[in-house]
Amino acid sequence: MAARSLARYFDPDGEKYGIPTYPLHCAPDGLATRKQLRARGLRPGGQDIAAQVLWRWSRGLGVAYLYRIDRAKPVRPMTPARWRAHEAMMRPRRTCPRCGTDAGYVIRTSRGACEPCIRREEQPSALPFYQF
Numbered sequence: 007m008a009a010r011s012l013a014r015y016f017d018p019d020g021e022k023y024g025i026p027t028y029p030l031h032c033a034p035d036g037l038a039t040r041k042q043l044r045a046r047g048l049r050p051g052g053q054d055i056a057a058q059v060l061w062r063w064s065r066g067l068g069v070a071y072l073y074r075i076d077r078a079k080p081v082r083p084m085t086p087a088r089w090r091a092h093e094a095m096m097r098p099r100r101t102c103p104r105c106g107t108d109a110g111y112v113i114r115t116s117r118g119a120c121e122p123c124i125r126r127e128e129q130p131s132a133l134p135f136y137q138f
Contacts, residue, residue: 015060023058030061030068037072044081051079 017027028034037057043049050073057072084092099112102120109120117124 023060025055026057028057028059030059033057033059033072036075038075038078039070039072043073043075043078046075046078047081048075048078049081051077053077 015027015029016032017023020026038046038048039059040050053073055071056074059070059072061068096112097108100108100110102109102113102123104119104123107120113120119127
């Protein structure tokens with residue numbers, strides 16, 4: 007079964023899929039994904055997609071686009087102005103909508119509030135054990 011799936015996604019000429027296509031872990035040297043380029047301190051730099059990797063998994067068909075390493079450019083350094091813009095962009099995501107404080111981390115949208123606010127809501131109201 008593994009050999010059949012390897013053959014299904016092996017199209018180095020791009021006749022079936024339009025661009026050169028390889029099965030997972032079978033791409034030739036000299037090509038890398040965005041994540042692999044970033045690990046090397048590179049970025050695609052405006053180049054077109056050179057090839058793709060296809061694989062089947064539980065959620066359907068997976069695809070990863072590949073770029074030529076020799077055409078990749080170095081990652082642009084973060085200047086002070088870029089850091090300020092990044093901080094300004096992240097500030098609303100770190101601010102709790104209930105208490106208005108900066109949580110120091112990105113608040114998950116599924117939770118909708120910082121952890122102290124969530125804990126306060128989950129605590130049962132403090133009722134005295136004995137009522138006089």
